[in-house]
Amino acid sequence: MSTQKLDGAQALIKTLEDLGIEYIFGYSGGAAIPIFDALETVDTKIKFILVRHEQGATHMADGYARATGKPAAVLVTSGPGAGNTVTGLMTAQMDSVPMIIISGQQVTWMLGKDAFQEADIFGITVPVVKHNYLVKDTNDIVRVAREAYHIATTGRPGPVLIDVPKDVSSGEFTGSMDPELNLPGYDPFESFNIDHSSIEAARKLIAKSSRPVILAGQGAMIARADEELMKLATTLGCPVTTTLLGKGVFPETHDLSLGMLGMHGTAYANKAMVECDLLINVGSRFDDRIIGKPEKFCQDAPIIHIDIDPAEMGKMIHPDVQVIGDAKAALSLLNEALPSIETKDWRSTLNGYKKKYPLTYKKQGGLRMQQVIDEFYQQTNGSAIVTTDVGQHQMWAAQFYRNDESFHWLSSGGAGTMGYGFPAAIGAQFAHPDKTVIAFCGDGGFQMTLFELATAAIHKLPIKIVVLNNHYLGMVRQWQELFYENRESGVDLDGNPDFCKLAAAYGIPSVHFKRPADCQRKIEEALAYKDGPILIHAECVKYENVFPMIPAGAALEDMITEPPKTQMEKPIGST
Amino acid sequence: MKAIATTDQNPVVLPIRQSSNTLSILMNNTPGVLMRICQVFSRRAYNIDSLVVSEGRTAEYSRMTIDLSGDPSGLPQIIKQVNKLVDVIHCYKHTVQNTVVREMLLIKLLASKEERTTALQVVEHFGGKTVDMTPNSMIAMFTGSTEKLDAATLMLGQFDVVETIRTGKVVMARGNQPT
Numbered sequence: 123m124s125t126q127k128l129d130g131a132q133a134l135i136k137t138l139e140d141l142g143i144e145y146i147f148g149y150s151g152g153a154a155i156p157i158f159d160a161l162e163t164v165d166t167k168i169k170f171i172l173v174r175h176e177q178g179a180t181h182m183a184d185g186y187a188r189a190t191g192k193p194a195a196v197l198v199t200s201g202p203g204a205g206n207t208v209t210g211l212m213t214a215q216m217d218s219v220p221m222i223i224i225s226g227q228q229v230t231w232m233l234g235k236d237a238f239q240e241a242d243i244f245g246i247t248v249p250v251v252k253h254n255y256l257v258k259d260t261n262d263i264v265r266v267a268r269e270a271y272h273i274a275t276t277g278r279p280g281p282v283l284i285d286v287p288k289d290v291s292s293g294e295f296t297g298s299m300d301p302e303l304n305l306p307g308y309d310p311f312e313s314f315n316i317d318h319s320s321i322e323a324a325r326k327l328i329a330k331s332s333r334p335v336i337l338a339g340q341g342a343m344i345a346r347a348d349e350e351l352m353k354l355a356t357t358l359g360c361p362v363t364t365t366l367l368g369k370g371v372f373p374e375t376h377d378l379s380l381g382m383l384g385m386h387g388t389a390y391a392n393k394a395m396v397e398c399d400l401l402i403n404v405g406s407r408f409d410d411r412i413i414g415k416p417e418k419f420c421q422d423a424p425i426i427h428i429d430i431d432p433a434e435m436g437k438m439i440h441p442d443v444q445v446i447g448d449a450k451a452a453l454s455l456l457n458e459a460l461p462s463i464e465t466k467d468w469r470s471t472l473n474g475y476k477k478k479y480p481l482t483y484k485k486q487g488g489l490r491m492q493q494v495i496d497e498f499y500q501q502t503n504g505s506a507i508v509t510t511d512v513g514q515h516q517m518w519a520a521q522f523y524r525n526d527e528s529f530h531w532l533s534s535g536g537a538g539t540m541g542y543g544f545p546a547a548i549g550a551q552f553a554h555p556d557k558t559v560i561a562f563c564g565d566g567g568f569q570m571t572l573f574e575l576a577t578a579a580i581h582k583l584p585i586k587i588v589v590l591n592n593h594y595l596g597m598v599r600q601w602q603e604l605f606y607e608n609r610e611s612g613v614d615l616d617g618n619p620d621f622c623k624l625a626a627a628y629g630i631p632s633v634h635f636k637r638p639a640d641c642q643r644k645i646e647e648a649l650a651y652k653d654g655p656i657l658i659h660a661e662c663v664k665y666e667n668v669f670p671m672i673p674a675g676a677a678l679e680d681m682i683t684e685p686p687k688t689q690m691e692k693p694i695g696s697t
Numbered sequence: 698m699k700a701i702a703t704t705d706q707n708p709v710v711l712p713i714r715q716s717s718n719t720l721s722i723l724m725n726n727t728p729g730v731l732m733r734i735c736q737v738f739s740r741r742a743y744n745i746d747s748l749v750v751s752e753g754r755t756a757e758y759s760r761m762t763i764d765l766s767g768d769p770s771g772l773p774q775i776i777k778q779v780n781k782l783v784d785v786i787h788c789y790k791h792t793v794q795n796t797v798v799r800e801m802l803l804i805k806l807l808a809s810k811e812e813r814t815t816a817l818q819v820v821e822h823f824g825g826k827t828v829d830m831t832p833n834s835m836i837a838m839f840t841g842s843t844e845k846l847d848a849a850t851l852m853l854g855q856f857d858v859v860e861t862i863r864t865g866k867v868v869m870a871r872g873n874q875p876t
Contacts, residue, residue: 249736253783307786433777
């Protein structure tokens with residue numbers, strides 16, 4: 123520790139660097155000036171990226187974290203600056219993404235007095251973060267930053283916000299740069315202490331099964347349990363389906379893969395759920411999008427639930443065996459002595475379903491989003507990092523861009539945040555400058571965060587920005603068609619800009635196509651361009667629906683694989 | 698409300714309380730922790746009947762007792778969510794059998810010279826204390842179980858009660874069990 127005097131902001135930046143933070147995405151403002159100043163006065167390797175809107179900063183940090191497993195930081199000012207991060211925080215919290223958010227704040231003696239750009243961001247963000255802090259003493263700042271990092275990255279990860287009043291950041295720091303953490307109520311290391319009896323109980327259930335299925339979620343990915351999962355699946359001969367966020371933790375091109383399950387999952391994954399005699403859930407929280415009607419979900423099969431978060435046990439589905447802990451630790455233990463079971467018949471049944479209900483789309487009668495996504499998949503050999511917005515294109519991307527590796531599929535699952543895809547791709551591209559990063563955006567979602575075109579252009583990030591434009595909010599339109607007698611309300615995006623001209627305004631080149639025949643050539647052209655971002659404007663057919671589909675709240679056996687002949691009943695389940 | 702038939706044909710109405718659940722929480726004594734805990738309940742549309750917070754044995758920690766009525770089926774989930782909060786050391790659910798439960802009641806009533814003696818008899822009957830007295834008013838204080846305080850409130854209701862205030866339940870687990 124040098125004898126040079128530090129202020130709170132400088133101590134904070136030094137601490138973030140010490141913790142391994144590589145990037146800070148942010149937007150400046152009055153209350154955060156001392157912290158921005160520290161970025162100049164402290165000799166640091168941290169790279170600061172100026173964004174165009176605070177929501178963009180949070181999604182960039184989110185994309186960086188999902189592509190690496192490591193957190194980035196977000197730095198914003200007080201009031202509206204911090205307020206604009208709420209959607210990004212919620213997105214990260216719902217999907218267990220680590221993130222450190224630092225918000226400037228009014229001086230401590232003005233708190234609660236409606237001072238300029240003062241907002242109770244601590245109070246506002248309590249429901250959307252894993253934890254948060256309002257620092258009131260400069261000498262607490264290093265301990266708080268270290269605690270925040272520890273909390274964000276251990277156990278079930280999540281965003282942690284630190285609100286730093288201006289007098290705290292500019293006050294003199296005289297504390298220790300390596301203080302003891304004070305977290306008596308937080309012990310994430312418990313999760314590596316797996317209850318052996320629960321593992322034994324799981325083995326007994328496995329030994330009795332002949333039609334098992336593994337459901338792998340993001341918990342398996344966060345724990346980096348890919349190898350253990352592969353060993354479990356291949357030793358047992360057990361098919362694997364993943365959640366939307368689990369895509370890639372088990373290679374989707376593997377013979378045992380059933381792809382994604384759930385509302386728009388593959389028919390064979392959902393049929394496996396209905397017909398299995400054992401479900402092994404590794405790190406999925408049984409989201410309502412995958413269980414449909416809870417009381418009918420896997421009703422004849424016992425369930426083993428492995429999750430790091432005890433609060434997920436029995437929240438949606440009551441498991442027969444609960445294994446609380448880190449997925450990698452739990453699977454390593456389980457794999458030590460796996461029973462030998464015969465699953466050949468079961469696999470052949472499922473292979474039959476794979477042949478009977480393949481994922482398909484038409485290449486005639488106009489360009490379909492599925493074809494664009496499929497073409498990107500073929501031309502990149504499935505090796506790109508893919509981000510999405512939310513809606514129809516997201517589900518088609520999940521179906522047709524198969525992932526063979528963890529940390530390559532970045533999509534807002536729990537929160538379903540439109541506008542996530544493009545900024546998340548920026549974060550991912552910063553994390554992996556040499557990888558191909560594709561942002562699949564809808565015309566709706568893209569327009570929510572398109573201002574980050576400037577950020578992508580300035581840094582010459584070679585992102586493939588794919589705007590899948592059907593001039594509609596397609597998923598809502600699909601629901602209105604199926605369940606609301608085709609009454610379209612608030613879904614026609616009449617007034618969309620010319621996306622290519624828009625890109626050109628930022629100095630970004632583009633390709634445009636609307637005929638299926640041009641798809642291959644234009645995508646080749648776009649992928650060949652490496653000097654910076656390129657926008658691919660794919661004008662697609664307006665009326666196309668995502669199938670298979672399980673209406674919200676319906677049982678998995680009520681899945682439809684093609685357009686229904688009659689009007690469907692309104693879903694009674696979650697939205 | 699349940700009516701008890703009495704000999705004079707005028708039923709006395711006693712309040713019937715729904716069975717309640719009592720949670721005891723040990724937590725960091727930091728600003729905002731109360732909000733974090735309340736948010737777990739309000740997000741799930743649970744109504745808190747009473748809530749008592751005070752400093753723990755050392756100033757770093759606080760103690761909280763929460764009393765809830767309503768559907769207990771969601772409670773195990775709520776307890777886990779409370780336990781998950783970084784600021785919470787532990788959250789336990791207690792039953793009447795394994796705990797000592799106490800509440801305090803302050804009741805202010807108007808009592809003239811003629812009424813005062815009768816009022817004092819009632820206070821004494823329930824083991825209460827008079828903590829303030831003026832020529833036409835008094836404040837009585839009672840401690841005890843919720844039911845006892847209900848009964849004292851009912852009896853003093855015969856007088857001109859102007860204000861009542863209750864602390865809400867505090868609990869402590871019996872024997873070696875932690876609270």
